[in-house]
Amino acid sequence: EDQVTQSPEALRLQEGESSSLNCSYTVSGLRGLFWYRQDPGKGPEFLFTLYSAGEEKEKERLKATLTKKESFLHITAPKPEDSATYLCAVMGYQKVTFGTGTKLQVIP
Amino acid sequence: DTEVTQTPKHLVMGMTNKKSLKCEQHMGHRAMYWYKQKAKKPPELMFVYSYEKLSINESVPSRFSPECPNSSLLNLHLHALQPEDSALYLCASSQGRQSYEQYFGPGTRLTVT
Numbered sequence: 358e359d360q361v362t363q364s365p366e367a368l369r370l371q372e373g374e375s376s377s378l379n380c381s382y383t384v385s386g387l388r389g390l391f392w393y394r395q396d397p398g399k400g401p402e403f404l405f406t407l408y409s410a411g412e413e414k415e416k417e418r419l420k421a422t423l424t425k426k427e428s429f430l431h432i433t434a435p436k437p438e439d440s441a442t443y444l445c446a447v448m449g450y451q452k453v454t455f456g457t458g459t460k461l462q463v464i465p
Numbered sequence: 466d467t468e469v470t471q472t473p474k475h476l477v478m479g480m481t482n483k484k485s486l487k488c489e490q491h492m493g494h495r496a497m498y499w500y501k502q503k504a505k506k507p508p509e510l511m512f513v514y515s516y517e518k519l520s521i522n523e524s525v526p527s528r529f530s531p532e533c534p535n536s537s538l539l540n541l542h543l544h545a546l547q548p549e550d551s552a553l554y555l556c557a558s559s560q561g562r563q564s565y566e567q568y569f570g571p572g573t574r575l576t577v578t
Contacts (some may be wrong), residue, residue, distance in 0.1 A: 391567075400471075400569035403569075406566045444507060444508075452510055453510065457506065
């Protein structure tokens with residue numbers, strides 16, 4: 358069975374304090390790894406798709422990287438508006454499996 | 466345009482009611498999904514439609530009945546729900562069923578009394 362584990366569960370950062378979120382996975386036949394941002398009471402917002410080890414993608418203050426066993430979401434100089442829950446998901450042969458997310462709080 | 470719309474935003478229903486949730490996308494996507502999300506938990510897959518045919522049913526109770534009238538619309542019919550079915554119901558769509566990112570709607574907050 359496909360599994361996704363995210364750490365830490367919660368992260369509190371000062372504005373401007375860079376950090377990384379981790380997503381470890383085991384999957385039969387990785388077809389894609391996805392990062393989403395979710396604000397309270399709203400649907401997840403798509404951020405990135407990574408397909409193979411070594412791949413990297415960037416968007417504003419966010420950078421996602423992928424190895425054969427894990428993915429990192431690096432947040433550079435975060436702002437309060439980056440506060441949200443970040444979800445990692447993997448696509449195996451049949452379906453997408455989500456991790457439980459990392460709740461990020463950025464304090465001004 | 467990467468918008469998926471869902472109606473209603475909020476729904477309160479009794480255990481004997483029948484109601485429907487609606488989802489619409491105009492991105493030309495051929496796969497559509499229903500997820501259930503409880504507070505502080507990740508989305509939990511319920512159903513997948515691929516090219517308007519039901520391809521995955523994650524052992525969901527029969528009180529939830531999906532319908533895909535055409536490639537842009539997805540409905541979830543609700544009947545005789547239990548209070549534990551209260552959750553955020555999310556619709557998503559993707560270009561195809563494999564390897565493509567899913568775009569989510571804002572969700573319907575369902576409360577069963």
